[in-house]
Amino acid sequence: MAEVAPAAAASEVQASGARPGRVSGIVRAALRWAGVLPFGAYVALGLAAPTVAIAISAFQDSNTNAATLSNMDAAVHGTYFTGLQNSIELSIVCAVVPGIFGLLVAYAIFTAKRGSALRRVVVTASGVFANFGGVPLAFLFIASLSTTGVVTGWLKDISSADIWNPSALYNVNGIFLAYLYFQVPLMVLIILPALEGLRPAWREAAQNMGASTWQYWRYVGGPVLLPSFLGCLLLLFGSSFSAYATAEALTGGTVALTSVQIGALLNGNVIAAQENLGYALALIMIVIIVIVMVIYTVLQRRAARWLR
Amino acid sequence: MATVASAEQAGTRVPKPAVRRRTWPVWRWMVLVIAALYFGIPLYAGLKFAGLKAFTQVTSYPQFGSSFVLSLRLALIATVLTLVLMVPTTVYVHLRLPRIRRVMEAITILPIVIPPIALIIGVLKVAPGFLISTPDLLGLEYVILAMPFAYRSLDSGLRSFDAKTLVEAANSLGAGWPATLWRVVIPNLRTAMLSATVLTVALVLGEYTMASLDNFQTFPVWIVNFEQNSGNVSVAASLLALFVTWLLLMLIVTLGGRRARKHGGAEVALFSVATRQTTQTAGEAE
Numbered sequence: 001m002a003e004v005a006p007a008a009a010a011s012e013v014q015a016s017g018a019r020p021g022r023v024s025g026i027v028r029a030a031l032r033w034a035g036v037l038p039f040g041a042y043v044a045l046g047l048a049a050p051t052v053a054i055a056i057s058a059f060q061d062s063n064t065n066a067a068t069l070s071n072m073d074a075a076v077h078g079t080y081f082t083g084l085q086n087s088i089e090l091s092i093v094c095a096v097v098p099g100i101f102g103l104l105v106a107y108a109i110f111t112a113k114r115g116s117a118l119r120r121v122v123v124t125a126s127g128v129f130a131n132f133g134g135v136p137l138a139f140l141f142i143a144s145l146s147t148t149g150v151v152t153g154w155l156k157d158i159s160s161a162d163i164w165n166p167s168a169l170y171n172v173n174g175i176f177l178a179y180l181y182f183q184v185p186l187m188v189l190i191i192l193p194a195l196e197g198l199r200p201a202w203r204e205a206a207q208n209m210g211a212s213t214w215q216y217w218r219y220v221g222g223p224v225l226l227p228s229f230l231g232c233l234l235l236l237f238g239s240s241f242s243a244y245a246t247a248e249a250l251t252g253g254t255v256a257l258t259s260v261q262i263g264a265l266l267n268g269n270v271i272a273a274q275e276n277l278g279y280a281l282a283l284i285m286i287v288i289i290v291i292v293m294v295i296y297t298v299l300q301r302r303a304a305r306w307l308r
Numbered sequence: 309m310a311t312v313a314s315a316e317q318a319g320t321r322v323p324k325p326a327v328r329r330r331t332w333p334v335w336r337w338m339v340l341v342i343a344a345l346y347f348g349i350p351l352y353a354g355l356k357f358a359g360l361k362a363f364t365q366v367t368s369y370p371q372f373g374s375s376f377v378l379s380l381r382l383a384l385i386a387t388v389l390t391l392v393l394m395v396p397t398t399v400y401v402h403l404r405l406p407r408i409r410r411v412m413e414a415i416t417i418l419p420i421v422i423p424p425i426a427l428i429i430g431v432l433k434v435a436p437g438f439l440i441s442t443p444d445l446l447g448l449e450y451v452i453l454a455m456p457f458a459y460r461s462l463d464s465g466l467r468s469f470d471a472k473t474l475v476e477a478a479n480s481l482g483a484g485w486p487a488t489l490w491r492v493v494i495p496n497l498r499t500a501m502l503s504a505t506v507l508t509v510a511l512v513l514g515e516y517t518m519a520s521l522d523n524f525q526t527f528p529v530w531i532v533n534f535e536q537n538s539g540n541v542s543v544a545a546s547l548l549a550l551f552v553t554w555l556l557l558m559l560i561v562t563l564g565g566r567r568a569r570k571h572g573g574a575e576v577a578l579f580s581v582a583t584r585q586t587t588q589t590a591g592e593a594e
Contacts, residue, residue, distance in 0.1 A: 035400040036408070042393055043415060046452040050430025051422070057433060105343050108336040124557045125347070128510075128550060135516045135528040136546030139535075140350040143357030143543045150353035181350070184343070235421075242423035245516035249532050259425045266429050266521065279433075282426035289421050297414075 051286065057279035071280035079256060080281060087241055087258040088288075090172055094179045094240035099233045101180075102187025109188065110195045123192075126185035134182075134245030141178045141250060145169045170251045178250055179240050186239055187232060194228035194303065227303040234296040238289055258285055354547050362544035372545070375530035378443060382526065383512040385447030390458045390508050391501060393451065398462040399493050403475055409463075416459040419452050427452070428518040443524040450512050457507040465500020499563075506560045510553045 061068045074080060105122070112119050129137070144151040146169055168174055198221055206216040244259040253264050258281055265278035366372055401412055419427070431449055432440060439445040471493060478488040494501070516528040525533065527549070535542045 032404055035404060036397055039393060039397040042451070043455075046431070046449060047418060047422070047427070049434045050427055052430075053433040054426060054430040101339075101343075104335075104339045108339050111336065120558070120561060124554060124561050127557050128554045129347070134514055135531055136514070136550045139531070139539075139543045139546040140354045142539065144350045144353035148357075150356050151349060181347070184346075238421045242421070242425070244423070244425045245528070248520070249516070259423060262425050262429065263517075263521065266432075278429060282423070282429055285423050285426050289423065293417075293421050 054279050054282050054286065057276050058283040059280075060276055062274065062276040071276045072284075074274075074277050075280040075284055080258070080261060080277070083256045083258045083261045083281075084284065086172055086256050090176060090179070090257065091237045091241040093176060094183050095233045095236040098180050098183035098187050099229070099236055102184045102232075103191055103229065105184065106188045106191045106195055110192060122188065126188045128185075129182050130186035130189055134243075135249050137178055137181050138246045138249035140181075141169065141174065145174070145177075171255060172257075175247050175250060175255060175257070178246050179243065182243075182246070183236055183240060187236060190232045190235055191228065194225060194232070197228075198224060227299045231296050231299040231303060234292050234299070238292050241285070241289065241292075351547070351550075354543050358540045358544035358547065362538070362540040363548070365538075366541055366545050366548065369534070369541070371525065371530055371534070375525050375527045378524065379513050379527040382443065382447040382450060383509045385444060386450035386454060386512050387505050387508045389448070389451045390454050390504065394455070394458045394462055394504070395494070395497065395501065396489065398459060398466065399471070399489060399497075402463070402466045403472060412459065413463075416455045420456045424453065424515075424517040425521065428521045431518075432522065440522075443519075443522070443526075446515075446519055446522055446524060446526070447512075449518060450508070450515065453515065453518075454504075454508040454511055457511070458504040461500045461504040461507065462497065465497045468500075469496050471496070502563070503560055506556055510556065513553065514549065 058071055059067055059069065061070070076084070109119050109122050143149055146152065149169075169177075202220050202224075203216055206220050211219070242259065244263060247255055247257055247260050248263055251260070253260055253267075262278045262281050262285075265274055265281070398412075401409060428449065431445070435445055439448070474492050474496070475488055478492045483491070514528060515526070516532065519526040519529050520532070527545075531542050531545045531549070534545070
């Protein structure tokens with residue numbers, strides 16, 4: 001459609017009313033792109049420019065602006081390396097565990113009737129928790145599991161020994177527990193469409209040929225769902241890797257996670273000499289996310305082969 | 309309930325409820341009960357921890373009012389800009405440049421995957437001074453954050469009716485582009501625009517990362533800052549925020565669902581980053 005072939009051009013002329021011809025063809029092509037210009041400009045200013053700025057600042061000295069690798073060097077050593085390690089480990093666990101549990105919940109919902117109350121409540125609740133939970137979530141967990149928390153009280157009543165150590169809420173374990181709260185709903189929302197793509201006819205065909213439930217999932221449902229499932233795990237990884245609000249509100253910025261460290265470096269109360277270290281960390285985050293998204297795109301394309 | 313997907317199956321086969329019913333409920337109810345406990349207990353704990361008094365106290369703090377008004381103002385800016393920018397763009401791409409739909413999908417998924425903490429520090433680096441000094445910069449940036457939701461709602465809205473034919477009909481009857489957009493396309497996109505709006509509003513009301521790095525006291529930032537004074541009030545405010553958002557979304561999904569059943573349109577999608585539409589486009593291209 002890009003090459004304005006005479007026939008194609010003629011059919012498109014009707015809308016604009018212009019006469020076909022080489023010059024007007026070029027003009028029209030330019031006009032066609034003009035329609036997405038405002039959007040393109042907005043994205044360039046609001047998304048591309050900041051990203052480029054991060055990439056440049058990451059390689060500049062905080063004081064002199066001279067080109068340097070010292071920020072990147074500092075970003076992959078010491079506490080910042082620990083932060084990266086923690087972030088990646090936490091995100092892997094926070095992708096796999098909620099991924100599996102979310103799949104089970106989604107399947108339970110999926111087998112419920114479309115438009116039923118159960119489904120509506122779960123889907124909307126998932127929408128709320130998955131996308132907009134950040135800060136409120138941290139406070140729910142403080143209310144539950146902090147020293148004076150409600151659940152902490154229950155646990156004390158059940159057993160005289162402290163099963164739950166409230167200080168554990170304010171480290172990576174506590175964050176894992178809190179992240180589950182938005183990761184599971186997120187998984188439910190993103191895997192549901194894939195489940196809906198599984199055609200009942202496949203199951204029937206398998207049953208007609210005498211396949212057991214296990215065989216159906218092993219040879220038909222599982223392989224069809226696998227690329228989507230892995231793709232969803234990658235999105236979950238990205239989601240917990242990027243998360244900042246919950247960890248920050250829960251721990252007050254004391255935990256060694258990359259996103260929290262960036263916040264601490266650039267939150268106004270910075271040691272000026274380290275400002276660009278924050279940009280270096282941000283650049284590393286973006287690079288990791290880009291790698292994850294490339295793999296995700298490949299998996300999506302594989303998933304598309306069967307689920308359409 | 310006994311069948312896997314009642315609508316599709318009804319036509320092809322007589323369902324055998326007895327077979328299904330025996331195998332499903334045990335694990336299904338177990339999963340749902342565990343989920344209900346995991347999600348219900350913190351909510352209950354929050355209610356109990358805050359105490360009823362905290363809920364009445366929340367609104368009496370002056371900063372509650374100012375931070376909430378600021379959040380509402382940002383929500384308004386972001387929503388209006390999102391609709392003004394995204395509706396014409398999405399319609400235009402759908403009708404005139406369908407081959408760049410995949411590019412649009414790729415671009416509009418970026419704000420979800422680029423960590424907001426990284427994005428905002430980049431924004432603060434490049435934004436001109438007159439914008440940095442006002443919270444409205446946040447409103448402008450929330451348009452970017454809302455883009456994934458807005459684009460996907462609108463795109464699936466456009467797929468739910470035959471936009472191309474309607475627009476051609478309008479044009480051949482002599483309607484210009486503005487009239488076509490306003491009087492033909494937008495009325496058909498009402499549900500999609502509604503869900504884009506609600507998602508944007510909910511997103512802005514809950515956004516913490518960017519606002520805190522930009523040092524403006526929006527509602528979520530106030531909740532966190534206020535914890536030092538009174539943990540109960542912060543918990544109460546959190547619960548209020550969650551429930552209000554939830555109610556809003558319930559309302560939209562119910563209204564959208566009713567509309568969809570009546571007019572045969574699309575159901576309201578809440579989070580459609582990895583929807584079937586995405587895979588469908590990929591499939592079409594092959």
